[in-house]
Amino acid sequence: MPMRLELRLERSRKLEYLVPVVSVALALLVCGVLLLATGTNPVSAYAEMFTEAFGTSYGFAEVLVKATPLILCGLGVMLAFKMLFWNIGAEGQLHMGAWAATAVVMTGWDGSAWLMIPAMMFAAAVGGGLWALIPAYLKVKLNCNEIITTLLMNYVAILWVAHFIYGPWKDPVSFGFPMTRQFPDGAQLMRFGDSRVHLGLLFALVAAIVLYLVQEKSRWGFEIGVTGGNPAAARYAGMNAGRNMILVMLMSGGLAGLAGMAEVSGIQLKLLKDISPHAAPYGYTAIIIAWLARRNPWGVVLVSLLMGGLYVGGETVQITMKLPVNIVLIIQALILFFVLGGDILSRYRLVYRRGVSHSPPSGGTPSAPPRGDGEVLGGG
Amino acid sequence: MTKARVAVSMEGIVKRFPGVIANDRVDLELLEGEIHTLLGENGAGKSTLMNVLTGIYRADEGTLAVRGTPVQLRTPKDAIDLGIGMVHQSFKLVQTHTVTENIVLGLGRGLAPVKLSEAEEKVRELSERYGLQVDPGARIWQLSIGEQQRVEILKILFRGARILLLDEPTAVLTPQEADELFVTLKAMRAKGHAIVFISHKLDEVMAISDRITVLRGGKNVGTVRTRDTDPQDLSNLMVGREIRFERFPGEEVRGDEILEVVELSASNDRGLEALKEISFTVSAGEILGFAGVAGNGQEELAEVITGLRTPTDGSIRLKGRDMTGASPKQVIDAGVSYVPADRHGVATVGDLSLTHNSVLRRYREKKFARGPFLHLAAAVDYARRLIKEFNIMTPGEGTAVRTLSGGNLQKVILAREITTHHELLVVMSATRGLDVGATEYVRETLDEHRKKGAAIVLISEDLEELLSLSDRIAVLFHGEVMGILDAEGADIETLGLMMAGRKLAEAS
Numbered sequence: 001m002p003m004r005l006e007l008r009l010e011r012s013r014k015l016e017y018l019v020p021v022v023s024v025a026l027a028l029l030v031c032g033v034l035l036l037a038t039g040t041n042p043v044s045a046y047a048e049m050f051t052e053a054f055g056t057s058y059g060f061a062e063v064l065v066k067a068t069p070l071i072l073c074g075l076g077v078m079l080a081f082k083m084l085f086w087n088i089g090a091e092g093q094l095h096m097g098a099w100a101a102t103a104v105v106m107t108g109w110d111g112s113a114w115l116m117i118p119a120m121m122f123a124a125a126v127g128g129g130l131w132a133l134i135p136a137y138l139k140v141k142l143n144c145n146e147i148i149t150t151l152l153m154n155y156v157a158i159l160w161v162a163h164f165i166y167g168p169w170k171d172p173v174s175f176g177f178p179m180t181r182q183f184p185d186g187a188q189l190m191r192f193g194d195s196r197v198h199l200g201l202l203f204a205l206v207a208a209i210v211l212y213l214v215q216e217k218s219r220w221g222f223e224i225g226v227t228g229g230n231p232a233a234a235r236y237a238g239m240n241a242g243r244n245m246i247l248v249m250l251m252s253g254g255l256a257g258l259a260g261m262a263e264v265s266g267i268q269l270k271l272l273k274d275i276s277p278h279a280a281p282y283g284y285t286a287i288i289i290a291w292l293a294r295r296n297p298w299g300v301v302l303v304s305l306l307m308g309g310l311y312v313g314g315e316t317v318q319i320t321m322k323l324p325v326n327i328v329l330i331i332q333a334l335i336l337f338f339v340l341g342g343d344i345l346s347r348y349r350l351v352y353r354r355g356v357s358h359s360p361p362s363g364g365t366p367s368a369p370p371r372g373d374g375e376v377l378g379g380g
Numbered sequence: 381m382t383k384a385r386v387a388v389s390m391e392g393i394v395k396r397f398p399g400v401i402a403n404d405r406v407d408l409e410l411l412e413g414e415i416h417t418l419l420g421e422n423g424a425g426k427s428t429l430m431n432v433l434t435g436i437y438r439a440d441e442g443t444l445a446v447r448g449t450p451v452q453l454r455t456p457k458d459a460i461d462l463g464i465g466m467v468h469q470s471f472k473l474v475q476t477h478t479v480t481e482n483i484v485l486g487l488g489r490g491l492a493p494v495k496l497s498e499a500e501e502k503v504r505e506l507s508e509r510y511g512l513q514v515d516p517g518a519r520i521w522q523l524s525i526g527e528q529q530r531v532e533i534l535k536i537l538f539r540g541a542r543i544l545l546l547d548e549p550t551a552v553l554t555p556q557e558a559d560e561l562f563v564t565l566k567a568m569r570a571k572g573h574a575i576v577f578i579s580h581k582l583d584e585v586m587a588i589s590d591r592i593t594v595l596r597g598g599k600n601v602g603t604v605r606t607r608d609t610d611p612q613d614l615s616n617l618m619v620g621r622e623i624r625f626e627r628f629p630g631e632e633v634r635g636d637e638i639l640e641v642v643e644l645s646a647s648n649d650r651g652l653e654a655l656k657e658i659s660f661t662v663s664a665g666e667i668l669g670f671a672g673v674a675g676n677g678q679e680e681l682a683e684v685i686t687g688l689r690t691p692t693d694g695s696i697r698l699k700g701r702d703m704t705g706a707s708p709k710q711v712i713d714a715g716v717s718y719v720p721a722d723r724h725g726v727a728t729v730g731d732l733s734l735t736h737n738s739v740l741r742r743y744r745e746k747k748f749a750r751g752p753f754l755h756l757a758a759a760v761d762y763a764r765r766l767i768k769e770f771n772i773m774t775p776g777e778g779t780a781v782r783t784l785s786g787g788n789l790q791k792v793i794l795a796r797e798i799t800t801h802h803e804l805l806v807v808m809s810a811t812r813g814l815d816v817g818a819t820e821y822v823r824e825t826l827d828e829h830r831k832k833g834a835a836i837v838l839i840s841e842d843l844e845e846l847l848s849l850s851d852r853i854a855v856l857f858h859g860e861v862m863g864i865l866d867a868e869g870a871d872i873e874t875l876g877l878m879m880a881g882r883k884l885a886e887a888s
Contacts (some may be wrong), residue, residue, distance in 0.1 A: 219744070219753065321672075
């Protein structure tokens with residue numbers, strides 16, 4: 001019997017939150033089948049991943065290390081998504097932030113951390129923000145598709161960084177490795193104890209609080225929510241959607257830029273290739289995080305921790321069970337796949353019958369009469 | 381005409397939606413070789429009837445016969461197989477594909493490829509036969525709107541349609557393109573096709589159609605031969621001959637002049653002229669009604685006054701201050717409230733709560749602000765007050781407005797706009813789709829608001845509403861004001877003539 005999708009008249013809150021949970025479970029299940037096919041016991045692999053990431057203090061510290069850039073990028077992507085600006089350029093914005101922060105160091109400045117760190121943060125936020133500003137401007141002025149522009153600009157940013165570390169900024173004593181010299185002490189972010197957890201985590205948590213206030217409490221956040229919910233209503237309410245889009249992308253890119261700064265200044269201590277993991281780059285994982293988190297800042301923090309666990313667990317099983325690190329990528333991809341599928345099911349219901357709907361399929365409220373003659377009540 | 385065969389006969393078609401009967405025992409007969417106009421106001425049931433005929437909706441009652449054979453249409457595909465095709469108002473074309481590719485899209489069985497060169501030849505032949513000039517190899521984005529419409533017509537002819545339904549085809553065309561379309565329609569008529577032509581424009585209807593069926597309130601109120609009727613009869617049929625209404629007594633004394641519009645012109649979204657040098661004034665404590673058949677510039681007028689559309693010429697003054705070309709925000713700040721016609725699409729955000737929607741246009745006010753933050757407690761209080769005062773049926777102020785009924789949603793919008801300012805209120809189609817109780821409530825509210833000294837611009841297709849509420853009525857036709865007359869004792873025949881394009885001086 002043919003299947004059809006029918007718009008649900010009321011969206012279910014329960015499904016809204018159930019979908020991410022079920023999606024993660026299904027992703028693990030399908031990936032488990034893949035593991036079985038390669039002769040690995042998925043249960044022990046998952047158990048190993050989980051206990052290593054969340055059961056040991058070293059592992060959990062590493063989870064926090066991975067979660068730091070994920071939270072920052074995820075918040076930025078979330079804010080843009082809230083306004084229905086599909087920013088998939090967090091990866092490029094992260095790279096430009098890292099580059100701008102490094103540029104501050106490359107001036108030869110060797111000062112106190114009290115001055116250098118804020119200067120690098122500022123440079124990174126501006127670098128990432130301006131990089132994001134270009135697609136925003138193109139969207140507002142020329143209605144260019146931001147999915148294409150933000151994506152393509154990622155490659156430009158990555159090559160831009162490559163140019164500097166292979167060229168002008170290359171450390172002369174690096175034995176040919178493409179990287180800058182190590183940052184001076186004043187340009188390094190403070191670390192907690194003897195772990196690799198650094199001050200960037202604090203930036204990320206502060207950013208989450210700020211974004212919560214901006215998005216949920218401020219009048220500007222209200223404008224963003226209205227613009228995302230109904231652009232025509234935003235215009236009707238006198239909101240300046242173009243200006244807001246520019247500001248949102250400045251902030252979105254700025255947050256990703258900060259993530260880049262935190263990586264070079266807190267973890268790598270120099271600018272090099274692969275500041276973002278090659279198998280599953282932070283900037284792309286952030287898209288999955290923003291989607292799973294239901295555009296909620298606390299959700300971003302929570303999902304980032306889980307994703308951080310996936311990175312750490314993936315690295316562990318790579319070593320202990322000789323599994324390819326790409327397993328992380330597979331699980332991530334499956335999660336996104338199921339979430340997107342699940343979202344369709346939470347907006348539509350599957351109908352197993354032939355024939356045509358008797359209710360207006362154009363949606364709206366159950367009691368809304370069909371609208372004017374001009375509208376095509378299509379479907380079927 | 382006398383020997384013409386019946387192409388389609390619809391009898392006793394009933395289609396219900398929750399809370400409304402969109403088609404109430406409608407009969408419609410189409411002959412081969414005829415252009416049959418379907419006339420009626422927005423919401424009269426024209427689209428529903430056409431959707432029944434194209435298999436998008438299934439009628440709850442009634443029978444449908446095509447060329448004498450009773451049929452059941454289950455899907456749009458069934459209708460296409462019977463040779464019924466529709467050209468919708470919004471085109472369904474792939475911009476980056478060629479004309480021929482769009483035409484064959486969805487055809488072909490299984491994996492067998494469609495032979496594009498053969499198809500192109502057939503498209504060329506069809507376009508010559510019917511005078512639908514378009515290059516089969518051109519890509520859609522390169523074509524004008526008129527040409528794209530030709531592609532849509534070719535698309536259904538290619539599928540062998542003998543019965544063609546055109547939903548307001550001239551609404552998007554320039555006058556010249558409309559003339560070209562009429563040539564095509566006449567060519568199709570000569571070849572024995574049955575054509576349903578939906579339009580609001582009475583002069584076009586008179587010029588092109590053989591017969592005219594008028595729908596009002598979901599019912600067929602008459603099918604007439606074009607040569608036996610005139611625009612005035614038609615507009616009477618559309619709005620109803622016996623209008624019963626009780627006038628709300630207006631204020632004796634009017635206040636200061638609030639809105640002054642001088643020789644205002646504006647374009648529609650297609651860049652065609654929608655308003656032509658219109659002038660009028662509205663004073664405090666006065667309701668100025670705007671009558672007219674839909675699509676004669678009403679929407680553009682409301683948008684220009686509220687800053688959502690930039691005028692091309694002329695001026696707008698609010699309490700003597702020049703507001704020409706002001707932004708929507710500046711207009712709101714100057715004390716202008718606006719109730720748009722599209723309650724879901726423009727006036728509210730469905731996913732947001734009643735609280736958030738109640739401050740949609742007021743969130744900048746000091747009352748609802750705490751520094752950069754939204755003063756949520758104040759907004760909640762305000763929403764609760766609106767719910768109570770306007771008797772809005774809702775589980776609470778936190779409910780997403782998407783779940784409200786049309787009447788309750790309109791109450792939210794009206795409540796928000798009325799409790800805001802007392803300078804100028806622009807209201808469009810305030811009671812469309814509402815039940816009797818809600819309609820009465822909205823009208824009383826507008827009347828009260830006038831008594832408090834507000835100036836109101838009331839744009840409506842409902843003459844009864846305009847006559848019962850307005851102090852004066854202006855009639856719009858093709859973007860021009862045909863005249864402004866006192867509503868008290870206004871002659872309905874005169875209004876009908878003006879709606880059909882006569883100036884007040886000629887009509888009375």
